[in-house]
Amino acid sequence: MDNMNKFAELGLSESSLLAISTKGFEEPSPIQKMTIPLLIQNEKDIVGQAQTGTGKTAAFGLPIMDMIVEGSGQVQALILTPTRELAIQVAEEMSSFRGGRKISVLPIYGGQSYNRQFSRLESGVEIIVGTPGRLIDHLKRGTLDLSHLKFMVLDEADEMLNMGFIDDVEFILSKTPAEKRFLLFSATMPKRIVQLAENFMSEYEVVKVDSTQLTVDLTDQIYFEVRASDKFEALCRIIDVEPEFYALVFCRTKLKVDHLANALLDRGNDAAALHGDVSQAQRERILDSFKRKRVNILVATDVAARGIDIDDLTHVLNYSIPQDPESYVHRIGRTGRAGKLGTAITFITPSEYRQLMQIQHFSNSEIRKETLPKIKDLIKIKRERIVAEIKEVIDQDDYHDNMHVANELLEGFPPDMIIAALLTHAYKDEFSTDRYTEITDPRSQRQSRSTRQNQPDDYSPDQEGITRLFIALGRKDDINAQKLVNFIRQEAMVDPNHIRNIQVFDNFSFANVPFQEAEHIINTFRGKGRDKKPLIVAAKPKNDNDEKSQRSAPPKRKQKTRRSKKR
Ligand code: ADP
Numbered sequence: 152m153d154n155m156n157k158f159a160e161l162g163l164s165e166s167s168l169l170a171i172s173t174k175g176f177e178e179p180s181p182i183q184k185m186t187i188p189l190l191i192q193n194e195k196d197i198v199g200q201a202q203t204g205t206g207k208t209a210a211f212g213l214p215i216m217d218m219i220v221e222g223s224g225q226v227q228a229l230i231l232t233p234t235r236e237l238a239i240q241v242a243e244e245m246s247s248f249r250g251g252r253k254i255s256v257l258p259i260y261g262g263q264s265y266n267r268q269f270s271r272l273e274s275g276v277e278i279i280v281g282t283p284g285r286l287i288d289h290l291k292r293g294t295l296d297l298s299h300l301k302f303m304v305l306d307e308a309d310e311m312l313n314m315g316f317i318d319d320v321e322f323i324l325s326k327t328p329a330e331k332r333f334l335l336f337s338a339t340m341p342k343r344i345v346q347l348a349e350n351f352m353s354e355y356e357v358v359k360v361d362s363t364q365l366t367v368d369l370t371d372q373i374y375f376e377v378r379a380s381d382k383f384e385a386l387c388r389i390i391d392v393e394p395e396f397y398a399l400v401f402c403r404t405k406l407k408v409d410h411l412a413n414a415l416l417d418r419g420n421d422a423a424a425l426h427g428d429v430s431q432a433q434r435e436r437i438l439d440s441f442k443r444k445r446v447n448i449l450v451a452t453d454v455a456a457r458g459i460d461i462d463d464l465t466h467v468l469n470y471s472i473p474q475d476p477e478s479y480v481h482r483i484g485r486t487g488r489a490g491k492l493g494t495a496i497t498f499i500t501p502s503e504y505r506q507l508m509q510i511q512h513f514s515n516s517e518i519r520k521e522t523l524p525k526i527k528d529l530i531k532i533k534r535e536r537i538v539a540e541i542k543e544v545i546d547q548d549d550y551h552d553n554m555h556v557a558n559e560l561l562e563g564f565p566p567d568m569i570i571a572a573l574l575t576h577a578y579k580d581e582f583s584t585d586r587y588t589e590i591t592d593p594r595s596q597r598q599s600r601s602t603r604q605n606q607p608d609d610y611s612p613d614q615e616g617i618t619r620l621f622i623a624l625g626r627k628d629d630i631n632a633q634k635l636v637n638f639i640r641q642e643a644m645v646d647p648n649h650i651r652n653i654q655v656f657d658n659f660s661f662a663n664v665p666f667q668e669a670e671h672i673i674n675t676f677r678g679k680g681r682d683k684k685p686l687i688v689a690a691k692p693k694n695d696n697d698e699k700s701q702r703s704a705p706p707k708r709k710q711k712t713r714r715s716k717k718r
């Protein structure tokens with residue numbers, strides 16, 4: 152019972168301690184140790200920073216449970232989350248902290264029937280966990296009364312702002328009593344969050360857990376350098392060498408998520424796709440099969456994966472490199488949860504090396520480079536695994552049904568011949584090198600034109616790494632190089648350092664970007680041009696001289712081009 156005392160020392164009630172022991176928490180996590188006493192002992196607001204998976208829900212949830220009046224039927228705590236998934240998950244976690252108290256926790260999110268929400272609200276609830284949109288609906292309809300609110304929690308605040316919920320959050324805040332306590336939790340602390348605290352909190356304390364603790368301790372981080380066109384093969388090899396692969400795989404776009412999940416299914420893996428276009432009902436089914444491990448590979452976009460809480464993932468794989476260090480930390484937070492060891496794998500193309508270095512710097516962690524297993528090693532590993540499995544069958548005495556077949560075969564052939572034939576019969580495909588394709592050294596200059604059809608990543612116009620973009624905006628649209636960079640950066644959230652060799656003409660412009668960015672940019676500006684045409688497309692790859700090769704470009708009036716340092 153030693154460990155229980157650690158929670159007791161924080162000043163929690165008997166009911167909360169009961170709930171904790173039922174849940175099997177052994178000791179408070181750092182954010183819990185820091186936040187719980189503050190919440191219980193004083194009246195200040197709190198800004199808490201800790202990575203995903205560090206137990207923030209219990210950090211604010213347990214003290215809130217202790218400080219609200221049970222059975223009053225009045226809404227005393229409101230927890231805002233950016234997604235429905237998270238609302239459900241936090242509501243479940245909160246409910247599990249009741250420890251026998253008559254406290255009713257209601258998740259409220261869009262897509263759920265209003266009638267059910269009305270009747271639950273009418274019958275009285277003490278804690279609401281919800282997404283901003285639907286909460287605002289209820290506030291406007293007068294079906295949600297926040298006049299008794301004691302606690303307002305902003306969970307995953309950075310994500311909330313990223314998703315554009317700032318006005319909604321402020322609106323909801325404006326409907327809450329001034330004397331409530333306002334708690335804000337976030338994995339990262341961009342300026343906008345600090346501003347929010349400044350604007351809406353009177354006296355507050357900042358509680359911070361070093362991100363190093365999180366990312367380094369529990370997650371082994373490695374990266375592989377591969378060409379975009381070899382990513383699928385690389386992933387397949389990783390899946391095949393891992394005895395257990397229970398993973399979230401992140402891609403940047405919905406399109407890529409679908410392609411990759413389908414390619415994995417075609418190859419016989421149990422994969423599923425999750426992104427913003429997947430309906431809520433479908434999403435719940437998918438998550439359910441993933442939790443039950445009927446699906447062991449979930450391919451997802453960042454937003455779709457937000458808040459997915461699965462403890463025993465063996466891997467998180469960044470099939471596309473995260474857009475920024477913060478999203479890396481968020482993604483990696485999906486493995487190595489609850490004290491279990493996990494591996495985070497990132498695929499980078501050579502042009503993304505710098506991005507990886509930034510991520511490494513920000514997350515204050517070490518990301519090791521590894522090389523992919525070779526085909527012959529893969530087959531060797533599989534053979535060894537099969538031998539081990541056969542030994543296990545023998546150990547477990549689980550072969551007697553087949554003894555008569557064995558004896559029959561032994562009458563006609565020598566034993567080694569029979570066994571070899573049996574292995575071929577059972578594992579022919581597994582041992583075949585045809586299952587794999589060669590992977591090109593990403594740093595070699597030679598181009599490999601692969602002919603395979605269903606490579607989900609085989610999209611980029613230029614396999615060498617840099618894509619020339621044609622942009623249907625020019626000087627007549629009041630565009631110059633700087634404005635163009637700003638525009639692309641704002642719309643597509645691309646690092647401006649990646650946009651190079653810009654040339655602006657009267658009617659159009661060109662710019663070079665790494666092909667990973669190119670795909671994202673092209674997708675972002677699809678249908679955004681005149682007559683719903685794409686605003687940005689890949690220019691024909693002509694490396695020597697763009698002006699000469701683009702006949703429509705005015706040859707003389709050359710705009711000064713911004714040339715940044717070549718890497
Ligand atoms: P966060 O909100 O910081 O991402 P959660 O509150 O969702 O983290 O917690 C992540 C997981 O860790 C949950 O399954 C939760 O039950 C578990 N957990 C939280 N605190 C502890 C603890 N002290 N000991 C063990 N598990 C914990």
Ligand code: MG
Binds near residue numbers: 204207208
């Ligand atoms: Mg959380």
